[in-house]
Amino acid sequence: EAQVTQNPRYLITVTGKKLTVTCSQNMNHEYMSWYRQDPGLGLRQIYYSMNVEVTDKGDVPEGYKVSRKEKRNFPLILESPSPNQTSLYFCASSPAGQETYEQYFGPGTRLTVT
Amino acid sequence: LAKTTQPISMDSYEGQEVNITCSHNNIATNDYITWYQQFPSQGPRFIIQGYKTKVTNEVASLFIPADRKSSTLSLPRVSLSDTAVYYCLVGYSGGYQKVTFGTGTKLQVIP
Numbered sequence: 001e002a003q004v005t006q007n008p009r010y011l012i013t014v015t016g017k018k019l020t021v022t023c024s025q026n027m028n029h030e031y032m033s034w035y036r037q038d039p040g041l042g043l044r045q046i047y048y049s050m051n052v053e054v055t056d057k058g059d060v061p062e063g064y065k066v067s068r069k070e071k072r073n074f075p076l077i078l079e080s081p082s083p084n085q086t087s088l089y090f091c092a093s094s095p096a097g098q099e100t101y102e103q104y105f106g107p108g109t110r111l112t113v114t
Numbered sequence: 115l116a117k118t119t120q121p122i123s124m125d126s127y128e129g130q131e132v133n134i135t136c137s138h139n140n141i142a143t144n145d146y147i148t149w150y151q152q153f154p155s156q157g158p159r160f161i162i163q164g165y166k167t168k169v170t171n172e173v174a175s176l177f178i179p180a181d182r183k184s185s186t187l188s189l190p191r192v193s194l195s196d197t198a199v200y201y202c203l204v205g206y207s208g209g210y211q212k213v214t215f216g217t218g219t220k221l222q223v224i225p
Contacts, residue, residue, distance in 0.1 A: 033213065042201070043201070044215070045214070058213075090157045102163065103213075105159070108157055
């Protein structure tokens with residue numbers, strides 16, 4: 001089944017403890033993105049990647065890191081999480097060569113930083 | 115990327131047709147218009163996209179006037195399961211994927 005998977009789905013952590021949220025897609029897509037969603041603010045893009053080793057900042061990159069060493073994986077790294085990073089996070093992927101924003105989203109990771 | 119403006123919320127009764135309009139005055143020549151649907155605590159799901167005139171699929175229709183400064187998503191005969199947030203996006207993916215979703219329109223379908 002074609003899908004985007006994220007792990008973990010739920011995470012409660014403490015301020016300053018490094019964490020990684022994994023994202024994997026099995027559709028051989030070139031493009032991958034990370035978003036965060038907060039009440040009243042909609043979906044905001046954190047980082048995106050156009051292919052292996054090619055990443056760029058979205059609208060809210062501060063406090064996050066990403067890497068794209070393999071085409072299928074795009075982990076999101078919070079090196080020193082803070083309470084303002086408590087949010088619902090989504091990973092998405094899409095194929096290159098299209099003129100649209102048809103992205104496939106993962107199920108989401110709900111992160112709480114205390 | 116062109117900025118979009120949508121109503122914050124809408125209510126509709128079951129069985130009615132719902133039209134959600136998105137304003138995008140600064141749309142560029144190469145931009146496409148894309149709509150997504152999102153249920154609570156789920157990732158958005160692609161519904162429909164178009165460039166001009168009318169596009170229809172099994173889920174919705176998209177109407178785009180000649181000046182392309184707005185677009186209207188039409189959902190025929192909505193049911194309770196259509197209660198969701200609907201996002202309008204405008205842009206041309208080309209070689210990049212910087213995306214701005216905006217806050218969307220929350221549609222509440224009433225029995």
